[in-house]
Amino acid sequence: MRPVGLRRLVVLPADRGHIVGPERRDALHMRHLGSAPHRAAMAPGDAIARIDEVEMCIEVDDVNRLLVRIGCDRRHRDGVIAAEDVRHGLGIEQRAHSQFGVRQAALGVGIDDVARLDRARQELLEASPGANITDVAMRWGLTHLGRFAARYRERHGESPSATLRRGRVLAQPAPSLPILTAAERPTIAVLPFDLIGPNVGIAAGLPDEIAAAIWRLRWINVVAPSHARYHLRGQIRGDTGGRVRVTVLLIEASIGRTLWAQRWDGDCNDMFGFEETVAAAVARVIQPALREAEIDRARRQDRASLTAWELTMRALPSVVSLAAASEGIALELLEQAMELAPTDPLPMSVAAWCHGLRAGHHFTARRGDEKAAAAALAARAAMLGTGDALVETMLAAGYTLAHDLDAAAIRAERALALDGGSAWAWGRSAWIKAYRGEAAEAIEEFQMARTLAPADSLSFLCSVGIAAAKFQAAQYEDSIRWYKRAIAENPAVTWTNRFLAPTYLPAGRTEEARRSFAAFTAEFPDLTIVDVRSGLPWNSIYLDAVAEGLESLGMRPG
Numbered sequence: 289m290r291p292v293g294l295r296r297l298v299v300l301p302a303d304r305g306h307i308v309g310p311e312r313r314d315a316l317h318m319r320h321l322g323s324a325p326h327r328a329a330m331a332p333g334d335a336i337a338r339i340d341e342v343e344m345c346i347e348v349d350d351v352n353r354l355l356v357r358i359g360c361d362r363r364h365r366d367g368v369i370a371a372e373d374v375r376h377g378l379g380i381e382q383r384a385h386s387q388f389g390v391r392q393a394a395l396g397v398g399i400d401d402v403a404r405l406d407r408a409r410q411e412l413l414e415a416s417p418g419a420n421i422t423d424v425a426m427r428w429g430l431t432h433l434g435r436f437a438a439r440y441r442e443r444h445g446e447s448p449s450a451t452l453r454r455g456r457v458l459a460q461p462a463p464s465l466p467i468l469t470a471a472e473r474p475t476i477a478v479l480p481f482d483l484i485g486p487n488v489g490i491a492a493g494l495p496d497e498i499a500a501a502i503w504r505l506r507w508i509n510v511v512a513p514s515h516a517r518y519h520l521r522g523q524i525r526g527d528t529g530g531r532v533r534v535t536v537l538l539i540e541a542s543i544g545r546t547l548w549a550q551r552w553d554g555d556c557n558d559m560f561g562f563e564e565t566v567a568a569a570v571a572r573v574i575q576p577a578l579r580e581a582e583i584d585r586a587r588r589q590d591r592a593s594l595t596a597w598e599l600t601m602r603a604l605p606s607v608v609s610l611a612a613a614s615e616g617i618a619l620e621l622l623e624q625a626m627e628l629a630p631t632d633p634l635p636m637s638v639a640a641w642c643h644g645l646r647a648g649h650h651f652t653a654r655r656g657d658e659k660a661a662a663a664a665l666a667a668r669a670a671m672l673g674t675g676d677a678l679v680e681t682m683l684a685a686g687y688t689l690a691h692d693l694d695a696a697a698i699r700a701e702r703a704l705a706l707d708g709g710s711a712w713a714w715g716r717s718a719w720i721k722a723y724r725g726e727a728a729e730a731i732e733e734f735q736m737a738r739t740l741a742p743a744d745s746l747s748f749l750c751s752v753g754i755a756a757a758k759f760q761a762a763q764y765e766d767s768i769r770w771y772k773r774a775i776a777e778n779p780a781v782t783w784t785n786r787f788l789a790p791t792y793l794p795a796g797r798t799e800e801a802r803r804s805f806a807a808f809t810a811e812f813p814d815l816t817i818v819d820v821r822s823g824l825p826w827n828s829i830y831l832d833a834v835a836e837g838l839e840s841l842g843m844r845p846g
Contacts, residue, residue, distance in 0.1 A: 404428040405443045408436075412451040413739065414552075414565055421448045444739075446732050472597035472629075474582055475509045476502060477516035477541075481534075485526035487556045494524065494534065497563045501571035505707055506676040507634075508578065516541055518578065520570070530556040534566055538574050540581060548577035572709025576741055579604075596629030600638055607642050608745050611780040612651035618642050633669035637682035640665035644689020648824045649783045650812055655823070663690035670699075677707035684716040688723070691825040696720050711741035715750055725827040727757040748777035752784055759787070760830055764795040782811055786820055790837025805841040818846035 408428045415424070422433065425448070430436040440448050478499040483492060498520065503510045513519060522536040531553065538548040550573060554562035579601075586594060586602040594602065599621045606618035619642050625635035640662045645651070647658035666686035673679060680703035687696035697720050703713035718733035734750040734757070741747070755770035771788040775781060785808035792801035809815070817835045820843075826834075839845065 401430075401439070402443065404430055405436075405440055408440070408448070409444055409451055409739065412448060414569055415452055419452065421452060424448075445735050450732060472595045473507055473509050474518065474578055475511045475516045476518040476520060476578075477511055477513040478502070479513060479519055479521045481522040481524050483524050486528055487530060488524045488526035488532060490556060490559050491524045491526075491532060491534070491563065494563050494566060495520075495522070497567035498536075498570050501567040502574070505571060505575070505678075507678045508575075513541075518547070518581070520574070526556065532556055532559075532562070536566075536570055538577055547581050548574055568709065572707070572740065575707075575710070576744060596625040596632055596635055599625035599628070600635045603635075603638065603642075605745070607638060607645070608749075609780060610645060610649065610749070610778070610783075612646075612649075614780075615642055615646050615651055619646075631672055633672040633679045634676065634682065636665050636669035636672070637679050637686055640669060640686025641682050641689065644686055648689045650815055650819060650823055655819075659690055662686050663692065666690060666692075666695075670695075675706065677703050677710055677713065680706060681710060681713045681716055684713070684720070688716065688719060688825065693720055693723060693825055709740060711737040711744055712746060714740065715746060715753070718750070718753055722753050722757050722760075723825045723827065725760060725829060727760040730754075730757040731761075748774045748781065751777060752781070752787075755784075755791070756787060756830070759791050759833070762794075764791055767791045768795060768797070782807060786812075786815075786838065787834060789841055790834045793837045793840065801837070801841060805838070805843075809843070816844045816846045 405428075408424050408430060411424050411427070412419070412421070425431070425433060425436050437448060444451065478495045481492075481495050483489060499510050502508050502520075517540070519539045519541045520536060521539060522534060524532060524534050526532045532555070533551060533553050535551040536549065537546055539546055550570075552562075552566050552569065554565070582598075582601045583604060586598040589598065591599075591602075603618040603621035603625070606614035606621075609615075619639065622635050622639040622642060625632075626639065629635065643658045643665065644662035647655040647662065652658055663686075666683055669679065669686070670683055673683070680699050684696045684699035684703060687693075687699060696716070700713060700717040700720060703710060704717060707713060714733050714737040718730045718737060721733065722730035731754055734753045737744075738747055738750050751770050751774035755767045755774060758764075758767035758770060768788065768791055771784055771791065774784055775788075785804045789801050789804035789808060792798065792804060817838055820838065821831050821835060
């Protein structure tokens with residue numbers, strides 16, 4: 289039976305691609321063919337050939353009749369049609385046929401395939417509860433599931449099912465907590481969204497879903513518009529086909545500056561699932577923009593007038609730089625914040641992390657005192673905990689560098705339970721696994737953190753973690769590549785050379801090992817192997833391998 293509205297066959301040019309049926313048209317049209325020229329070439333009910341750009345539209349009164357002419361029944365409409373059959377069926381000469389280059393497709397490794405793999409990953413991360421891998425793959429034209437799984441693992445370092453599991457964690461609403469005062473924290477108002485088009489009234493509750501998701505984060509106050517520093521506004525548009533598009537913008541209320549914007553496409557037939565997906569995604573992705581805006585605001589104010597929150601925000605870039613001089617500057621700001629707000633666990637937990645970094649990366653000669661300070665501040669902050677995901681993440685960092693991995697793991701789990709979309713929380717969880725020698729799990733979580741916030745200031749630290757995990761997995765060339773990437777992302781992290789130098793040796797790159805070791809000892813001339821062993825909470829197998837390499841390069845035992 290002929291599908292309603294199926295009128296023409298649109299053929300797109302490229303050297304690979306396949307013709308697909310109407311079931312996939314919406315996703316392909318919306319996600320791959322979204323520019324104005326493409327939209328002009330499409331019409332509701334079209335059957336399309338998935339390739340890069342529209343070159344010609346071939347009008348067909350009855351696509352079913354065409355399929356009969358080329359020897360395909362309706363079961364093949366959603367499968368691959370050979371180019372030769374298309375050519376004969378349309379009566380196109382070989383010469384003309386070559387101009388638009390349709391041929392039978394196989395999953396390749398070109399740029400278009402890489403983009404589809406990345407889009408598939410993003411959809412799996414944001415999947416609704418009923419989503420499955422087959423549907424996602426098919427929507428992005430990845431029709432050979434075996435090849436898709438293999439290329440996906442090669443591209444992203446994990447299976448599609450692992451990504452889907454993580455996506456479901458991200459979509460889970462955080463546990464309900466009692467209302468607590470978040471003094472001095474940023475304030476945001478979620479304004480009613482504009483509703484445009486048919487069938488969008490059923491999505492009118494989306495702003496409330498988003499407000500609830502943001503409230504659960506615990507470090508952002510949701511307030512009335514007149515009291516808000518930031519406004520979240522949006523638009524919901526629908527069409528007669530049951531599709532809906534949501535566009536959301538984060539605005540700095542005082543000056544009207546747009547800080548962030550993003551859109552999502554969905555289906556009115558699963559509005560509850562779509563609302564949950566969008567709300568969780570908005571709560572996740574606005575956090576880096578809000579944090580950067582708060583840091584910028586604190587920088588522009590006179591230090592004498594800063595509140596404890598603002599002092600903490602001003603200190604944060606210095607902490608995450610992981611540079612020796614910057615950590616000292618950060619501690620001064622954090623100590624002032626703790627004096628102003630002695631019961632606020634956030635500056636305490638960040639200070640615990642800062643002390644731990646100074647000890648673990650040999651930024652001070654009094655490393656034992658720094659480690660003890662990290663443990664003490666983490667314990668104090670833990671007693672004052674208010675269910676704030678950011679505080680829990682900072683506590684995980686502080687306990688980790690105080691060499692209490694059990695306590696750190698508990699805090700990382702709490703942070704992820706409160707905010708499963710936090711790149712920082714996934715990064716802290718990954719570091720705990722890396723230190724324990726759980727290399728595969730660590731790499732998976734580091735990649736998760738990088739995917740959630742690819743431009744984050746701490747992405748370089750994930751690169752360091754992946755490099756260390758690759759070393760533990762005896763993948764030395766990969767490890768070197770990730771260490772060098774980390775240094776390129778943050779040139780200040782010269783301390784990574786104490787791990788990079790020993791990594792060159794099993795890869796047979798002795799001269800590079802010597803140069804890396806020389807760069808490290810030029811900055812840390814008095815460091816011994818005993819110091820390296822006591823700095824970070826690595827497992828003994830990893831430390832033995834690193835120590836052996838450093839000793840062969842000339843580092844003193846102790």
